[in-house]
Amino acid sequence: MTLELILSGIIFVGTYVAILTDAVERSLAAVSGAVLMVITGLFFGFYTETEVVTEAIDWNTIGLLLGMMMVVGILKDSGLFETLAIWAAKLARGDYFRMILLFGFLASLMSTTIDNVTTILLVAPISMSISAVLSIDPKPILLTQGLFSNIGGVATLVGDPPNIMISGAAGFHYMDYIYNLAPSVAICTLVTVIVFKFIFAEKAEEENKKIHREALEDIMDRKPTSEIADWSLLTKGLIGLTFIIVLFILHSVVTITPATVALTGAALILILTRPDMDEILSRVEWSTLLFFAGLFVVVHGVVKTGLLTKVAQGVLHLTSENLLFSALIILFLTALGSGLVDNIPFTAAMLPIVSTLSAKLTGDSNILWWALAFGAGFGGNATYIGSSANVMIVKISEDHEEPISMRYWLKYGTMITLITTAIAGAIITIQITLPVDLIFFPS
Amino acid sequence: MNWVIALTIFIITYAVLFTEKMDRTIVTLAGALALLLAGTLTGFYVQPDAFAAIDFDTITLVLGMMIMVGTVERTGLIEYLAIIIAKKSRGKVWYLLISLGAFTAVASAVMDNVTTMVLVAPITLSITDLLGLSPIPFLISESMLSIVGGMSTLIGAPPNIMIGSAANFGFNQFITHLGPIALLIWIISVIYFWFKFNSRLPGESDKAETLEEMDPTRTIESWNDVRKAVSVIIIVIALYLVHGIIGLEPPTVAFLGAALALVLIQPEVKDTLANVEWSVLLFYGSLFVLVGGLEEAGIIHLLAKEFGVIAENYPLLAPLVLIWIAGILSGIIDNVPLTIALIPVIQGLGSVHGIHITSYWWALALGAVLGGVSSPIGSSANVISISLSERTDTPITFARWLKVGIPLTVLNLALASIFLFFGMQIGYM
Numbered sequence: 001m002t003l004e005l006i007l008s009g010i011i012f013v014g015t016y017v018a019i020l021t022d023a024v025e026r027s028l029a030a031v032s033g034a035v036l037m038v039i040t041g042l043f044f045g046f047y048t049e050t051e052v053v054t055e056a057i058d059w060n061t062i063g064l065l066l067g068m069m070m071v072v073g074i075l076k077d078s079g080l081f082e083t084l085a086i087w088a089a090k091l092a093r094g095d096y097f098r099m100i101l102l103f104g105f106l107a108s109l110m111s112t113t114i115d116n117v118t119t120i121l122l123v124a125p126i127s128m129s130i131s132a133v134l135s136i137d138p139k140p141i142l143l144t145q146g147l148f149s150n151i152g153g154v155a156t157l158v159g160d161p162p163n164i165m166i167s168g169a170a171g172f173h174y175m176d177y178i179y180n181l182a183p184s185v186a187i188c189t190l191v192t193v194i195v196f197k198f199i200f201a202e203k204a205e206e207e208n209k210k211i212h213r214e215a216l217e218d219i220m221d222r223k224p225t226s227e228i229a230d231w232s233l234l235t236k237g238l239i240g241l242t243f244i245i246v247l248f249i250l251h252s253v254v255t256i257t258p259a260t261v262a263l264t265g266a267a268l269i270l271i272l273t274r275p276d277m278d279e280i281l282s283r284v285e286w287s288t289l290l291f292f293a294g295l296f297v298v299v300h301g302v303v304k305t306g307l308l309t310k311v312a313q314g315v316l317h318l319t320s321e322n323l324l325f326s327a328l329i330i331l332f333l334t335a336l337g338s339g340l341v342d343n344i345p346f347t348a349a350m351l352p353i354v355s356t357l358s359a360k361l362t363g364d365s366n367i368l369w370w371a372l373a374f375g376a377g378f379g380g381n382a383t384y385i386g387s388s389a390n391v392m393i394v395k396i397s398e399d400h401e402e403p404i405s406m407r408y409w410l411k412y413g414t415m416i417t418l419i420t421t422a423i424a425g426a427i428i429t430i431q432i433t434l435p436v437d438l439i440f441f442p443s
Numbered sequence: 444m445n446w447v448i449a450l451t452i453f454i455i456t457y458a459v460l461f462t463e464k465m466d467r468t469i470v471t472l473a474g475a476l477a478l479l480l481a482g483t484l485t486g487f488y489v490q491p492d493a494f495a496a497i498d499f500d501t502i503t504l505v506l507g508m509m510i511m512v513g514t515v516e517r518t519g520l521i522e523y524l525a526i527i528i529a530k531k532s533r534g535k536v537w538y539l540l541i542s543l544g545a546f547t548a549v550a551s552a553v554m555d556n557v558t559t560m561v562l563v564a565p566i567t568l569s570i571t572d573l574l575g576l577s578p579i580p581f582l583i584s585e586s587m588l589s590i591v592g593g594m595s596t597l598i599g600a601p602p603n604i605m606i607g608s609a610a611n612f613g614f615n616q617f618i619t620h621l622g623p624i625a626l627l628i629w630i631i632s633v634i635y636f637w638f639k640f641n642s643r644l645p646g647e648s649d650k651a652e653t654l655e656e657m658d659p660t661r662t663i664e665s666w667n668d669v670r671k672a673v674s675v676i677i678i679v680i681a682l683y684l685v686h687g688i689i690g691l692e693p694p695t696v697a698f699l700g701a702a703l704a705l706v707l708i709q710p711e712v713k714d715t716l717a718n719v720e721w722s723v724l725l726f727y728g729s730l731f732v733l734v735g736g737l738e739e740a741g742i743i744h745l746l747a748k749e750f751g752v753i754a755e756n757y758p759l760l761a762p763l764v765l766i767w768i769a770g771i772l773s774g775i776i777d778n779v780p781l782t783i784a785l786i787p788v789i790q791g792l793g794s795v796h797g798i799h800i801t802s803y804w805w806a807l808a809l810g811a812v813l814g815g816v817s818s819p820i821g822s823s824a825n826v827i828s829i830s831l832s833e834r835t836d837t838p839i840t841f842a843r844w845l846k847v848g849i850p851l852t853v854l855n856l857a858l859a860s861i862f863l864f865f866g867m868q869i870g871y872m
Contacts, residue, residue, distance in 0.1 A: 025705075025712040032702045038695055049692040053499035060490065256483050257490040264480050267473040277466040281721040287712055 004044040008305040011037050015298050016340065019385055021406075026391075027287040030294025037301035046304045056300030057293050060259045061161060061344060061388070065289060067262025068118040071244070073283035074269050075237040076125075079229035085130040087224040094216045096136060097204040101193065103127045104144040108152030108189055112159045113249060115258065116149045116389035123149075124396045131400075133219065135212045139397065139404055140200055146393040147381050147416050151192065153389075154377035155185040158248055161388070162338075162347040162376035164258070169351045170358075170369045180370050184427050188378070188420040195419060199412070233273055240269035288395055292388070295342055299349075308349040323363045324432045327371040328425055330354060334375025335421045339382030339414075347376045367428060374424040382417040384409040445487040449740035452478045453733060457775070460820075463841050468722040471729035478736035488739040496735020497728050498779050500694050501557065501601070501823055506724060507697025508561040511679065513718045514704040515672040516565060519662035523669075525569035526659040534574060534651025536644050540581060541633060543567060547585045548592030548629055551824075552599045554683050555693055556589040560824040562676075563589075564831045573657075574648040577837050580640040582828040583847055584632075587816045589824050591632060591855075594812040595625035598687065602782040602811040609786045610804040620805060620872060624862045628813070628855050635851055671707040675700055723830045727823060734776045738784060747788040754792050754803075762806040762867065763860050769810025770856045774817035774848075782811050802863065805872045809859040817852035819844040 015033030019026050034052075041047020053059075075081070088106075092098040103123060111119040123145055131138035153159035157167050157177045166172065228234055244265035247256055270280070302308045318329065330350070337346040354372050358365035380387030384394045384406060390413075397404040456474025460467055475493075482488020515521065532539040543563070550559040563585055571578040593599030597607045597617045606612065648654075663669055679700035682689070686696055705712060737743055750768065754761040765785075773781050785807055793800040815822035819829050819841050832839040866872030 027716075028702070028705050028712050031698065032706060035695065035699050035702050039691070039699070042690060042695075049695055052694075053503070054495075059494045063490075063494075254484065256480070260476070260479055260483060260490045260493075263472070264476040267469070267476040270469045271473045274465060274469065277468045277722050281468075281725065282717055284721070286716045286719070286721065290716070 004040075004046055005305050005307050005310075007040050007044070008037065008046070008301045009307050011040060012298055012302045012307070015295075016385075025287065027291040027294065030291045030298065032294075034294040034297035037298050041301055041304065047301060051300070051304075052297055057296045058344060058348075060257055062289055062292060063259030064115060064262045065117055065292070065388070066284065067259065067264075067266040068115075068121055069284045070266040070280055071237070071240060071262070071269060072118075072121045072125075073280045074233075074266075074273055074275055075241070076283065077230060077275070078234040078237055079227045080234055080237065081122075081126045082129060082227040082229075083224045085126040085133075086219055086222055086227055088126065089130050089134070089216075089219050090224070093220075094134070094208075094211055095204075096207040096211070097197070097200060099127075099130070100141050100144050100196065100200060100204070103141050104148040104193075104196075107145040108148040111149035111153040111389070112156045113245065115158065115248075116153045116160060116387065117392050118262075119149045119153075120145060120389045120392040120396070124393060128396060128399060133212070133215050135215070136207045136210055137203075137402070138400055139402065139408065140203060142393050142397050142404060143409070143412055144196065146384075146387075146390045147192065147413065148189065149389050150377055150381050150387050151185060151188050151420060154373055155182040158258070160373075160377050161344045163373055165344070165347050165351065166369055166373055169355055170366070172369070177373075180366075181373060184374070184424060187427075188423050191419060191423060192416055195416070236272040237269055240265045240272065243268055285392075285395060288391060291391070292342075299341060299346075303349055308346075309353070313353065323361050323365065323367070324429060326357055326361060327367050327428050327432065330357075330368055331371040331375045331421065331425055331428065334372055335379030335382070335417060338376045338379030339386045339417060342385060343376040343380040343387050347372065350376075363432075367431065371424075371428055374428075375421065378417055378420040378424060381413045381420070382410075383413060386413075445482075445485060446737075446740040446742045446745070448481050448485065449478060449488075449736050450742060452481065453737055456733060461841055466722075468726040468729070471726050471733065475729040475732035475736075478733055482736055482739065488736045492739055493732045493735055496738070496780070497731040498601075498777070500692065501779065502724055502728055503694040504555060504697050505557055505561065505727070505823065505827070506719065507694060507699075507701045508558050509719045510701035510715060511675065511697065511704045512561050512565060513715050514701075514708050514710055515676065516718075517710050517715075518668040518672045518708065519664055520669050520672050521565050522569050522662040523659045525566050525573060526654075526657055526662065528566070529570045529573045529654055530657070530659075532574075534648035534654065536574075536576060536646060536648060537637075539570070539574075540584060540636070540640075540644075543570075543581060544584050544588040544633065544636075548588040551589035551592035552596045554599075554680070556586075556593040556600065556822070556824045557827065558683070558693070558697070559589050560586060560827045564828060568831060568835060572835070573650065573654060575650045576644065576648060578832060578835055579837055579839050579843065580636065580644055582832055582839060583844065584636050584640075586822070586824045586828045587632060587848070587851065588629060590812060590815050590822055591625055591629050594628075594808065595622045600778075600808075600812045602778050603808055605779075605782050605786060606804050606808050609790065610801070612804065617808075620866075621808060624809070624859060627862075628858055631854065631858065632851060635854065639847055668708050672704065675704045675707065678703065720827075720830050723826055727826060730777060730820065731780065734780045737776070738780060743780075743784040747784060751788060751792060754798060758798060759867075762802045762863060765803060765806040766810040766856055766860050766863060769807055770814035770817075770852065770859075773811045773814030774821040774852065777820075778811040778815050778822070782807065785811075802867050802872050805866070806863055809863065810856065813855045813859060814852060816855065817845070817848040819848075821848070 011033055015029055018024055018029035038047055038049065038052060088102055092102050107119050107123050110123065124142055127141045127145065128138055131141065155177065157163050157174045163177060244261055247261040334346065334350055350372055354368050358368045384390040394404050452474055456470060459465060460470045479488060479493050547559055547563050564582060567581050567585060568578050571581055595618060597603050597614045603617060607617065679696055682691060682696045683693065686693060753764060769781060769785065789800050789803045789807060792798045792803065819825050829839050863872055
């Protein structure tokens with residue numbers, strides 16, 4: 001091992017330790033790690049400063065986040081989220097577990113067409129305000145949203161950034177994802193629901209007792225539409241949002257990149273509503289954007305020194321050219337990696353490896369790509385830095401007096417990751433070993 | 444066809460922008476995305492092009508500096524310095540204006556003028572607030588002088604860095620060729636400001652006496668934090684001065700300073716980030732995307748080609764024409780994309796037509812840099828001044844800026860033309 005390899009590894013691990021232990025603010029940890037990585041890289045010659053903006057940072061992700069954060073920031077004043085909150089509370093009729101499920105399914109469904117982070121940005125504030133009104137603990141509700149949005153996002157091309165990257169590398173289309181991934185995603189979602197029914201049974205009982213009865217009755221009497229503060233703003237906002245969603249769905253047809261879609265939608269709503277720009281920009285989670293940018297720069301460092309590739313190749317070496325082994329290794333390795341690192345940078349490191357393998361192996365090697373998609377999507381649930389949506393969930397939970405801690409997330413997230421990844425592994429094994437075509441991978 | 448779409452969107456955006464009827468960030472963001480969407484649908488301008496068009500060096504430099512200065516501001520150091528400077532001036536307004544302007548110009552010669560303005564503008568606002576003066580003349584003159592000061596050195600202005608590497612000009616060549624004219628323009632500018640602002644500024648501040656009683660140390664909460672802040676600033680400035688030698692680019696230095704300040708002083712990161720002028724960054728980024736669209740649509744290339752024809756037919760006149768073209772254009776679009784577009788044209792003149800191109804390089808540097816004075820969006824320093832002035836009761840309007848900037852730019856470009864003309868006659872430039 002050369003010195004640069006070791007140093008880049010130390011900076012990488014140091015940054016992640018600082019993030020995982022919450023020792024310093026996340027964005028500060030990521031930015032400091034990034035600065036160290038760049039300076040070290042310049043010294044050893046594995047990093048150039050132009051690379052930081054041209055290669056390391058995924059501007060599509062940052063732009064997409066910025067656009068959607070602005071949209072949500074403008075819509076905040078319309079009362080839309082409060083309206084949806086009242087509506088959801090009425091539908092759940094004050095039952096805690098029903099509330100968990102309702103918001104979970106909402107997140108799961110939305111994230112198949114909208115990207116996960118946007119889903120969370122739209123749904124999580126609703127559950128926060130409803131929890132505040134009913135004086136119940138928002139943590140399990142928020143957690144379920146995060147987990148479900150990640151699982152749901154695996155089902156479609158646009159649902160999850162790793163899926164977008166995979167389609168770029170393997171040339172899959174929108175419907176390929178639906179055929180190959182959606183049935184398994186449905187199974188995983190149902191199993192998760194059943195598991196949660198048991199895990200949160202006691203908690204639900206407890207919270208049901210805590211529910212503020214008067215507030216609940218008050219809510220049941222209220223009309224959801226009475227919460228709307230500004231109809232004109234709402235109409236304009238919804239026009240913009242519809243525009244965004246239509247472009248998202250069409251985006252494989254007209255090839256408009258997601259960031260362009262989100263930012264155009266934001267610009268459209270801004271032009272229509274003309275809010276105070278400084279106010280809207282103050283609502284954007286800049287520290288989250290900086291966190292992402294910093295993380296991209298750090299991960300690019302270990303990609304450049306070859307550390308990430310070396311680790312991945314070493315593990316893949318064990319598979320000895322067997323399709324089933326390779327697929328399972330890719331699945332579990334990606335799941336593990338995506339839990340530790342953000343799944344976007346990890347997927348980026350895996351793409352060339354999977355590409356090589358799928359060319360080398362005989363049989364239906366497309367399944368390797370699907371294993372990668374499952375691993376990145378499901379593995380991201382293990383820790384809260386595993387996916388961008390989870391980071392947002394934790395960020396939003398910080399408005400509550402008891403924010404979601406890393407320990408809390410690990411307790412439930414890891415279990416769901418294990419279960420869903422195991423299901424995906426079982427489905428892949430059945431598909432490869434059985435000679436018949438199942439509904440799962442028709443290719 | 445593409446360039447018709449691009450130019451239409453560009454002109455509409457600028458027309459709305461200069462009426463100042465709508466928030467400038469919204470206007471440029473909408474314009475940029477309209478152009479990007481049109482470009483995506485017709486295929487001449489797609490998202491990767493747009494991100495490539497953004498000069499992230501400038502954006503990240505400004506962001507890093509803003510985080511650092513924001514952290515330093517919380518220690519009370521900026522106010523402390525402002526009180527001391529204001530006291531030293533004894534309320535003599537012109538003494539203050541000239542010395543601040545001189546400091547800005549000299550600092551811009553050795554650092555980026557964006558960096559200089561991010562540091563100097565908050566101090567200026569604090570001083571003018573203490574003395575009960577309008578900050579407008581101060582901010583305007585500082586930005587304009589920082590541009591002039593930056594012109595004199597290789598590292599002072601972004602176009603110079605690019606021209607230096609394209610033409611193989613070193614540090615000394617810039618100082619010896621552009622230093623004298625920068626000094627002359629600096630003197631003329633100060634005289635110009637005297638005529639422009641004298642009627643509006645009192646000779647002496649009436650708050651000078653109350654100022655005497657102020658205790659600067661009262662603004663400081665923790666001297667320990669101040670020491671840390673000062674050491675961070677010293678480290679950053681030292682790294683700027685030697686950045687060419689150790690191979691660190693300004694954005695990395697700025698982010699190093701930002702991270703150091705945050706780690707050492709430990710403010711709430713959230714609050715610090717909330718104080719960053721994000722609208723400036725978004726506005727500036729959007730402008731780059733707009734101009735990038737023009738470039739991809741082939742308009743700047745078209746202009747450049749036309750200029751090639753002029754240069755071939757009128758070799759003596761062409762460098763002078765170039766000063767004015769670059770000067771006028773860099774008031775409209777940022778001088779970075781402008782310089783990027785014009786460098787290959789000049790190289791082409793040399794290699795294809797066999798023209799002696801040294802004087803063209805100087806013309807480009809003079810025009811591209813000096814033109815930035817004219818409009819509020821001509822240079823990133825100006826954008827920062829305008830945005831920071833919006834924190835006060837008397838924000839600088841676009842109209843106000845143009846009224847001061849355009850005559851001065853015409854004067855400067857005329858001086859530069861005369862200078863270049865004689866320089867060419869004696870074979871110096």
